[in-house]
Amino acid sequence: MLAIRNVSKYYGTFCALKDIDLELSHGVYGLLAPNGAGKTTLIKLLVTLLFPTKGEILYNGKNILGLDEHYREQLGYLPQQFGYYKNYSPNQYLMYIAALKGIGKAEAKTRIGELLRLVALEEVAHKKMKAFSGGMIQRVGIAQAMLNDPKILILDEPTAGLDPKERVRFRNLLSELARERIVILSTHIVSDVESIAGEIIMIKDSRILYQETVEQLCQTLEGRVYETLMDYEAADDFRRRVLSLSEKQEQGRLRIRFMADGETDESWQSVRPQLEDVFLHVYRDEEAVTPG
Amino acid sequence: MNKEKLVIPYPDEEGIQNEVERILASSMPPRRSFADYITLMLREVGLRHLFRDWTELTYVSLITISLLALMMTAYGSAASPVPAMTYVLLFTLSPVLYLSIALLFFAGKRDQETYQVEMVCKYNVYQLSALRMLVFGTAAIAVNTVGVGIGSWLLPHLDPIKGWLISMASLLLFGTAFLVFMRQSSGKVMRVLFIAGWLVMNLLLYQFNEFFYTVILNRIPLLGYAIWIVACGWYFVRCVRMLVTIHQKEGYV
Numbered sequence: 001m002l003a004i005r006n007v008s009k010y011y012g013t014f015c016a017l018k019d020i021d022l023e024l025s026h027g028v029y030g031l032l033a034p035n036g037a038g039k040t041t042l043i044k045l046l047v048t049l050l051f052p053t054k055g056e057i058l059y060n061g062k063n064i065l066g067l068d069e070h071y072r073e074q075l076g077y078l079p080q081q082f083g084y085y086k087n088y089s090p091n092q093y094l095m096y097i098a099a100l101k102g103i104g105k106a107e108a109k110t111r112i113g114e115l116l117r118l119v120a121l122e123e124v125a126h127k128k129m130k131a132f133s134g135g136m137i138q139r140v141g142i143a144q145a146m147l148n149d150p151k152i153l154i155l156d157e158p159t160a161g162l163d164p165k166e167r168v169r170f171r172n173l174l175s176e177l178a179r180e181r182i183v184i185l186s187t188h189i190v191s192d193v194e195s196i197a198g199e200i201i202m203i204k205d206s207r208i209l210y211q212e213t214v215e216q217l218c219q220t221l222e223g224r225v226y227e228t229l230m231d232y233e234a235a236d237d238f239r240r241r242v243l244s245l246s247e248k249q250e251q252g253r254l255r256i257r258f259m260a261d262g263e264t265d266e267s268w269q270s271v272r273p274q275l276e277d278v279f280l281h282v283y284r285d286e287e288a289v290t291p292g
Numbered sequence: 293m294n295k296e297k298l299v300i301p302y303p304d305e306e307g308i309q310n311e312v313e314r315i316l317a318s319s320m321p322p323r324r325s326f327a328d329y330i331t332l333m334l335r336e337v338g339l340r341h342l343f344r345d346w347t348e349l350t351y352v353s354l355i356t357i358s359l360l361a362l363m364m365t366a367y368g369s370a371a372s373p374v375p376a377m378t379y380v381l382l383f384t385l386s387p388v389l390y391l392s393i394a395l396l397f398f399a400g401k402r403d404q405e406t407y408q409v410e411m412v413c414k415y416n417v418y419q420l421s422a423l424r425m426l427v428f429g430t431a432a433i434a435v436n437t438v439g440v441g442i443g444s445w446l447l448p449h450l451d452p453i454k455g456w457l458i459s460m461a462s463l464l465l466f467g468t469a470f471l472v473f474m475r476q477s478s479g480k481v482m483r484v485l486f487i488a489g490w491l492v493m494n495l496l497l498y499q500f501n502e503f504f505y506t507v508i509l510n511r512i513p514l515l516g517y518a519i520w521i522v523a524c525g526w527y528f529v530r531c532v533r534m535l536v537t538i539h540q541k542e543g544y545v
Contacts, residue, residue, distance in 0.1 A: 047412045048412065049408060049411055068537075069415070069416075069419075072412055072413060072414050073414045075412055077408070077412045079408040079409060082405075082409070083406035083407065083409060084405070084406065085344070096341050096344060097410075097413065099336070099337045099338055099340075100337065100413035100414065100415050100416075100420070101413050101414050101415075102337070102414040103336075104336070105338075141409075144409065148414075
């Protein structure tokens, strides 16, 4: 169990996170917020790259800073900017990281073989990484995070650079892994977590806004999300009255998915809210919203 | 129905103490001595991975040793090498190999992209640095010992014991100073400051080598050097030990 107790993080006078309280047990947790909301700060606190200005983070009841290497032994981490040595092959790089994780040579060889197969990089295990695509590098990053079979797996924007097929494979992989560990997946891409996260954590104004299941989050908008078909000419005026969530062209007209409070119209069709709708609603005032 | 009252005897002081120790021993991570920790780290990480970039390490070591050998040979083959200059040269050149390697490989730089991944491993970059400094130090002692041996064979006025003690004293003094400097900040500025300070000091020593030799180096008795070496050696190990448990105020990034 990972418990974040009353944690705040300040950079000088700037408050990045304030009074964060969370409890995480097994399963996938989607840390969902726009860029700049404090996701990466929270992640860095969880992996001990940053220390809280106030509060503490406990793993099985003990402060993670006090646990030091005993905590890091349980940890797998993929940073947002995954660094690697260009002249290394995945095999060399993973052997190096395995050594830093204190894994014996024989055990590391077996584990690296398994992981490279898992992330479909077996064929290029001995090729230098400088020739790799972004997706391939990201898969090496995922493999290195999994090397020590971590009890806590923390992934910061892990799907950046992955193509749609790789994303699906990655999501399936995470669902499989999360059965016996805590997986924290930070992202601003709703579809990355919608289908696999047991709980979604949303940060707004430096605080935790929600820690709920996808269903519970969607219920917060129950009866307020609609779709309607209209002419393009009427769209501008309509957008001023409601919160437009998504728009697409349909038979020469515009199908708008939107949120409205109070007023209704018989041409509006009530629809089931999705996580993306919640995301757009919660962060409607903020820039850099990237549903997908 | 008669109910028997359950009586639990209150444990004595010793019993309480034993129980507390048993609970602590089972729930706290085992305490290891520094030597055990370093041995375990060396076994788990291995020399091969301790120096990730072997090419760079070999390159820097060879260049430094060649330069040192060249300087010593040039000086030894001069018409009349003087003791003052010999010992001053020994004093200034002894830490060069250690410092050149340490400056390059001290700790993963924060701007290096791999820093974050390496910092959250069981052995982070500071702990690796501690092990590296110990291994570099041992290697530098071995190289210096061989160097003094060759020097005393080439130069009849060089006393091998005094030469070795001066070389060790210098290596440990500057090795420790380097760690103290880097503890403040391992950033570029500190590295540049350290190199600049080192150069200025060397220039002064060469300029006033006669004075430095007669007033300081030649006046210190052999026992004095031995005490110097033990004191610096103790503080060097202490600094290395601090690296293992280093905790920066705000974090590492």
